[in-house]
Amino acid sequence: MFRSPCPKDILPMSALDTELYKGTWREMYRVKGNSMETGKCVSAIYGDRDDGAISVWNMQWFGDKPNQTTKDIKGKAYCPDGVSGACKVKFNNFFIPEGNYNVIDTDYSGHAVVYSCAHTLGFIKFEFMWVLTRDALVIGSQGWTEMKDKVLAIVKDKFSTSKEGRAKFADTDDYLFAVEQGDDICQYELQSETATQ
DSSP, X not given: OOSOOOOSSOOOOSOOOHHHHOEEEEEEEEETTOTTOOSEEEEEEEEEOTTSSEEEEEEEEESOTTSOEEEEEEEEEEOTTXXXXXXXXXXXXXTSOOEEEEEEEEOSSSEEEEEEEEEETXXXXXXXXXXXXXXXXXXXXXXXXXXXXXXXXXXHHHTTTTSTTOGGGGOTTTTEEEOOOSTTTOOTHHHHHHHTO
């Protein structure tokens, strides 16, 4: 966590279509030990805002159906240059600073790989990575396994995992945590219900 440089060659997409990127994404993988995300069924909805930024609504689920509870946070995202996947996210929480949200790869309809690395107070390094999917893929299913193979190939390429210290980005045992998803596990309707309240 402490002072070490952020990689300069893990680059965001040179062109990101934010309109196509909007909508609902399900979290497939996240970095282990992310204290802000400890639940399952984690979902993100990106939408429109009157100020031209992108609305952000993240939600995670706790417990088991049919008595699950949720925890959510909202905010906004924007891409300063209006072209690339080098974006920023600021949540509606004073104690959470604005963070980098770099879209490394996406096909818009299936997967997205997101990376964030920054230093807080000049020396504390925070590094996060997410693999998102449009579909809620059940761990171990054929669809999940096929997506895992696809995104890990992308990660190995985009994150140059053959370089020293980079193998972790494709390590699904000790670095990346597989997030439980699926209609049998998650009461996704709670997010829709909350939106109407």
